[in-house]
Amino acid sequence: MLVGRVWRQTPEPGPAVVIVRGGELFDVTAHAPTVSDLLDRPDVVEFARHVQGEPLGRVEPVVEAALKSANGGPAGEGAVRLLAPCDLQVVKASGVTFTISLLERMIEERAGGNPERAHEIRNGLRDVVGVDLVAIKPGSPEAERLKQELIRRNEWSQYLEVGIGPDAEIFSKAPVLSSVGFGCPVGLHPDSQWNNPEPEIVLAVASTGRAVGATLGNDVNLRDIEGRSALLLGRAKDNNGSCAIGPFIRLFDETFTMDTVRSAEVRLNIKGDDGFELNASSHMSQISRDPEDLVSQACGAHHQYPDGFMLFLGTMFSPSQDRNGPGQGFTHHLGDIVTIFTPSLGALINEVQLSTAIEPWTFGIRSLLYNLARRGKLKTA
Structure with missing residues (x-):
């Protein structure tokens, strides 16, 4: 069961919550105006299986249009465009959860x-x-x-x-609604000369602290800036387009569980305009802290998230393959195509650009609330 978000141009422009069933997209915004609302339902899987949403057609053309954009083509402005599959959730990240990292x-x-x-x-x-x-x-x-x-x-x-040590590193990766989705460019701060993608599995956690699904993420990392001082973590991690999540959240059910996450292999491919190519893989079985432990360290009696949160589980990928010269290791070039893949969650594909050159982030929480209200999608309990 896949849950996500798209931008609809008609009948009035705005974001929509969607379910994927049988390869078809269904707009369920009338029943769940935000993904946060949907994931907080105690019957979320049954709801996703049976809710009567508005049909939006096959999912393949939407994904194909986003893929053209991810490979350097023009940004898609079709009737339906993929967004990151989270909205009001805070985006948190776990650091240093693998020995290599x-x-x-x-x-x-x-x-x-x-x-x-x-x-x-x-x-x-x-x-x-x-x-x-x-x-x-x-x-x-x-x-x-x-x-x-x-x-x-x-x-x-x-x-x-x-x-x-006993305490995991849990930090805030990105503001609410700032994450980019499949096909959108990711951004590097122009001050950085040493950086890399961080392919990760991302848990979707309800306000109750229960992990209800998972997706893929790219925790874009600026190694030189964080290396100067760990106190520059915010500058190294949180920039325009520095957090990619998608393509969809897969709900936990009888065929997809936390054990699937624990045993997953996450693959990474980077292709550059210069002919450079890098392939690597991460095995979640090598994580040093269990995903459920990371969730409990992020939330509980000590900290609540009323709208839920997304939690990056960390990566073992820290590339050392030389690109610019002997001994210098890997760093991105503009135009790199980054593909993060695991069979149970699909692929997240994004092109690398500067955070100052990609589309500015302007659609925040106020914009979402005004848009939903104008479209008559907000409901009182």
Whole structure:
């Protein structure tokens, strides 16, 4: 069962909540004006299976139009255009949930954002840590012993704290309604010269704290800016177009469960205009913190999300394949086509551009409320 959002040009322009059934799109905005409303229903799967929505035709032409845009073609302005499948949910992200990403964050920290130092630091880092971090369970007595030993040797890192300590790194990735969807360009801050995509599975969590579905995400990352200082995380992570989510949220049911997420392989392909191509994969079985644990660390008695939230689960992808020169590792070039794929969730495809060059974000919460009210879609309880 797939849930998403589209922009409809007729009968009046505005966003619509859609269900995909049998390859057909159905507008269910009259029953659930926002995806947040829909996901909060206790019977969300049965609702999605049986609600009588307005037919919008086959889903393939909508996806194909978005795909042309993702591959550098003109932005689609057809009658129905794909949007990110979330709306009022806060977009949160988990950091340093895989060992390889932990090591790469430590490299960024020690390189001070300079990619030319990364190769040398990477080669020596495992000797400094001295153990296989994959075998260390975060928050365990073994992790605490390692922490105390590294502190004694003056080798402790803030990234080790969230990588093997009891508390996960949970941060706010993007403002409400700022995420871009399948086919839209993603944005890099023009100050960044060392950056990469972060392919991740993203959980859709209801206001009750229950994960009700999952989708794909690209947590666009600026390695040089965060490497200069972890306090620049907001500048490194939150820019125009720096958060892509989609194409649809797949609801958990008898055929798709959290165990599907736990065992998923997430693949990444990057193709550049310069002939460069990179292929990689992440295995969710190697995550150091269980997805349900990450959800509970994000919300509970200590923090509520009345409209639900989207939670990026983290990535093990930190590319070291040289692109611009020996030892410099990977960085994006403008025009790169990024494809994130796993069989159970499909593919999320976006073109890389500058955050200053893509379409500005102007449709926020007020715009959504005014638009729904004008179209007669808001209902009182």
